[in-house]
Amino acid sequence: MSSQPKPRILFTRDEIDATVNRLAAEIKKDYLGKSPILIGVLKGSFMFMADLVRLLDFPLEVEFIRLSSYGRGRESSGKIKVVQGLRSEIRGRNLLVIEDIVDTGLTISFLLDYLRKKKPASLKLCALTDKPSRRQTPVTIDYLGLTVPDKFLVGYGLDWDEKFRNLPDICFVE
Ligand code: 5GP
Ligand code: MG
Numbered sequence: 001m002s003s004q005p006k007p008r009i010l011f012t013r014d015e016i017d018a019t020v021n022r023l024a025a026e027i028k029k030d031y032l033g034k035s036p037i038l039i040g041v042l043k044g045s046f047m048f049m050a051d052l053v054r055l056l057d058f059p060l061e062v063e064f065i066r067l068s069s070y071g072r073g074r075e076s077s078g079k080i081k082v083v084q085g086l087r088s089e090i091r092g093r094n095l096l097v098i099e100d101i102v103d104t105g106l107t108i109s110f111l112l113d114y115l116r117k118k119k120p121a122s123l124k125l126c127a128l129t130d131k132p133s134r135r136q137t138p139v140t141i142d143y144l145g146l147t148v149p150d151k152f153l154v155g156y157g158l159d160w161d162e163k164f165r166n167l168p169d170i171c172f173v174e
Contacts, residue, residue, distance in 0.1 A: 007154050007164055007171035011146060016156060016170060019145045020048070023126060024055035026143055027096065035059050036094040039086065041111065042066040043165065044100030047157035048128045052098065063088060067107055080110040095120045099127040100157050101148070105139040112139075129153065129170070146170075 011019075040049040042064050053062060066084035095115060102108050108125065115123055126143035133150045151174075154160045155167030164171070 004163070005160065005173035007160075007167060007173050009169045010148065010151070010153065010172050011170040013168045015146075017051075019128070020051045021055060023128075023143050023145055024052055027052075027126065028056055028058065031056075031060070031094065031096065032058050034094045035061070036096050037061045037063055037088060037090060038096050038098050039115070040064045040098045041100070041107075042084065044157045044159070045098045045128075047165070048100060049098050052126075061088065065111070067111060080107055082114065090115065091119045092121050094122045095124070096143075097123070097125045099125065101129040101131060101153060102127045102139055102141060103131045103134050104136040106137060108139055109137050128156075 063086050068081045068083050099108055124142040127141045128145040129148045130144055131148050151172035153172050154164035155169050155171040157165055159165045160173055
């Protein structure tokens with residue numbers, strides 16, 4: 001059996017809660033009355049999305065989109081595809097993309113371009129974590145949770161070879 005890395009905590013459940021609460025307050029202030037569609041990027045954003053929307057007590061919709069990116073390795077290939085698209089009409093709607101992490105920025109840049117072509121009324125990005133040291137293309141993060149060091153993160157939705165998504169803390173592996 002291949003040996004598994006042992007995740008170490010970077011941000012605890014309490015620190016994540018405080019961050020999600022802060023982001024929810026910012027988003028509520030800007031989107032109250034705008035019936036936004038929150039678009040989660042699968043799979044990594046599922047836990048963040050679930051915690052975030054519970055704090056947004058106003059009308060909104062939830063969608064998910066799935067992109068091919070990392071595969072099983074750690075490096076972004078830069079070749080990105082939509083493998084599971086949206087079910088609702090997004091033209092003329094206020095869209096807020098919910099991402100787990102912006103690393104090189106290639107994935108999210110692709111997605112924002114893809115969505116912009118569908119002519120939404122507005123398009124913004126909320127990312128729980130940002131790894132700016134690895135950026136290859138500029139990305140504007142409208143709602144940013146936590147800036148993280150150049151480590152491979154797991155937990156709170158993020159995986160290492162599909163494992164560790166269920167950890168309640170944001171951890172890193174070496
Ligand atoms: P990017 O295209 O910005 O390099 O990477 C985007 C995607 O790669 C993220 O949405 C995430 O799914 C994955 N990713 C980037 N950095 C990490 C990391 O540290 N840990 C994990 N588990 N996934 C990452
Ligand atoms: Mg992701």
